[in-house]
Amino acid sequence: MPYAPTLAWKGLEGPEEAHLVATATQRMAKYSEFLRIPSVSALPEHAADCRAAAEWLAVELRRIGAERVEVSETGGHPIVVAEKIVDPSLPTVVVYGHYDVQPGDPLDLWKTSPFEPIVRDGRMLGRGSADDKGQIVIHLSALEALVGTRGTLPVNVKYLFEGEEESSSINLEAWMAANPERCSGDAVIISDSGFFDGNRPALTVGLRGITYIQVDVRASDVDLHSGSYGGSVVNPANALAAMIASLHDANGRITVPGFYDDVVELTPADRAAFAALPFDEANYLAGIGASATAGESGFSTVERRGGRPTLDVNGIWGGFTGDGSKTIIPAHAHAKISCRLVTAQDPEKISRQLEAALRAAAPAGLHVEVQNLGNGDAFLTPLGDPYLTAAAGALEATFGVPPLYIREGGSIPIAALFQKRLGLPVVLLGFTPPDDNAHAPNESMDLGNFEGGIRAVIRALDAIATIG
Ligand code: BES
Ligand code: ZN
Numbered sequence: 001m002p003y004a005p006t007l008a009w010k011g012l013e014g015p016e017e018a019h020l021v022a023t024a025t026q027r028m029a030k031y032s033e034f035l036r037i038p039s040v041s042a043l044p045e046h047a048a049d050c051r052a053a054a055e056w057l058a059v060e061l062r063r064i065g066a067e068r069v070e071v072s073e074t075g076g077h078p079i080v081v082a083e084k085i086v087d088p089s090l091p092t093v094v095v096y097g098h099y100d101v102q103p104g105d106p107l108d109l110w111k112t113s114p115f116e117p118i119v120r121d122g123r124m125l126g127r128g129s130a131d132d133k134g135q136i137v138i139h140l141s142a143l144e145a146l147v148g149t150r151g152t153l154p155v156n157v158k159y160l161f162e163g164e165e166e167s168s169s170i171n172l173e174a175w176m177a178a179n180p181e182r183c184s185g186d187a188v189i190i191s192d193s194g195f196f197d198g199n200r201p202a203l204t205v206g207l208r209g210i211t212y213i214q215v216d217v218r219a220s221d222v223d224l225h226s227g228s229y230g231g232s233v234v235n236p237a238n239a240l241a242a243m244i245a246s247l248h249d250a251n252g253r254i255t256v257p258g259f260y261d262d263v264v265e266l267t268p269a270d271r272a273a274f275a276a277l278p279f280d281e282a283n284y285l286a287g288i289g290a291s292a293t294a295g296e297s298g299f300s301t302v303e304r305r306g307g308r309p310t311l312d313v314n315g316i317w318g319g320f321t322g323d324g325s326k327t328i329i330p331a332h333a334h335a336k337i338s339c340r341l342v343t344a345q346d347p348e349k350i351s352r353q354l355e356a357a358l359r360a361a362a363p364a365g366l367h368v369e370v371q372n373l374g375n376g377d378a379f380l381t382p383l384g385d386p387y388l389t390a391a392a393g394a395l396e397a398t399f400g401v402p403p404l405y406i407r408e409g410g411s412i413p414i415a416a417l418f419q420k421r422l423g424l425p426v427v428l429l430g431f432t433p434p435d436d437n438a439h440a441p442n443e444s445m446d447l448g449n450f451e452g453g454i455r456a457v458i459r460a461l462d463a464i465a466t467i468g
Contacts, residue, residue, distance in 0.1 A: 031450075038127070053100070054077070066083065130438050241316075395460075
């Protein structure tokens with residue numbers, strides 16, 4: 001049974017509650033201001049907007065009492081760092097979020113305009129409202145309430161807000177290596193994930209990795225008359241379709257040689273955990289207007305989504321796509337393909353294997369180019385970590401039920417970076433409900449989750465302060 005949606009959350013016991021209530025209107029105004037900046041990291045024409053969002057964050061962080069606030073260069077979109085170190089003997093928590101967003105299109109499917117946020121039916125609507133600006137505002141609001149009432153924090157906090165998460169965080173690793181002190185601490189909280197079902201809180205304990213490529217195929221210098229040339233030369237669009245079709249077998253398994261070699265198979269305990277989730281397939285399908293599930297045989301839908309690797313075409317184009325008909329053999333065709341990966345698949349290795357499989361499937365006469373557009377490692381964290389337990393307690397105290405522990409199909413490349421490169425425990429404490437339409441038209445954030453999220457962050461920081 002899905003958990004009955006409720007906007008209920010429990011206010012704080014201390015003076016922070018009154019502070020949060022008194023500043024609610026101002027908070028919504030700031031949230032809207034942030035959402036109005038179209039910081040789309042993938043589109044070069046929005047580079048100045050990305051910088052504006054970073055500057056906006058820096059101004060906010062300074063206003064609410066953060067220190068050492070800096071808009072730090074990466075070679076791409078800047079990273080905003082700040083901190084509040086109250087006592088070196090206390091734990092230091094690194095808080096991560098991303099201020100970049102996905103493009104707003106397709107605009108015609110939005111009920112409102114993506115960068116003109118509006119509150120409707122208890123939700124904030126707008127691109128980035130959930131993924132991930134709303135979750136950054138949750139942390140800023142928690143900081144503001146704590147500093148505004150206690151004048152201090154229960155723990156030390158370092159903030160790291162990047163601007164390239166939606167473009168595979170391409171400059172992040174090098175930046176972290178060059179700025180180790182700005183991302184060092186005892187644990188990391190990433191707020192860029194969400195709940196599992198309805199308003200029931202969840203802690204994400206697994207994320208998939210990713211590799212993303214673009215393949216461009218070409219067979220002639222110009223489009224050809226399909227009557228004069230059809231049947232005599234290779235058609236790049238036909239060929240690309242066949243190459244892509246060859247990457248799966250009839251059971252939905254990926255046929256790229258070596259693809260499954262490093263996959264850590266799901267254990268009986270993993271499978272039991274997936275089976276225990278309150279997943280309602282009919283609801284899931286109805287929510288997206290789909291009529292059937294699909295994928296690798298032998299696994300349930302939640303397993304395929306959270307615990308198995310995939311290969312998907314994200315976009316495919318070539319030839320004549322206008323109205324009416326035009327009889328040509330296109331000169332070239334293109335596809336963007338990504339694989340979601342699980343531990344311990346190496347994204348770079350998979351990218352090379354995928355390229356090799358595509359080349360092997362290409363017919364004579366077809367020129368194939370493949371470029372890698374990004375990689376990110378999968379993430380899995382053990383249950384029972386004290387920081388995870390602290391976050392679980394904070395969620396239960398706020399939302400009235402214990403959180404579910406879930407594995408998500410999405411990717412947050414920095415999670416594995418923090419875990420593997422810096423050896424830090426990583427807690428994915430996110431607040432967006434599953435129907436938030438992240439990356440899609442009409443993205444929104446449930447304001448109950450938003451307000452509850454602020455209380456949960458404060459409770460989590462208080463709980464972390466007691467970890468010895
Ligand atoms: N917030 C998402 C990641 C996410 C998605 C977490 C679903 C939990 C559930 C993040 O902003 C995102 O979309 N990441 C990209 C990363 C990619 C571009 C490397 C993704 O997963 O597509
Ligand atoms: Zn995100």
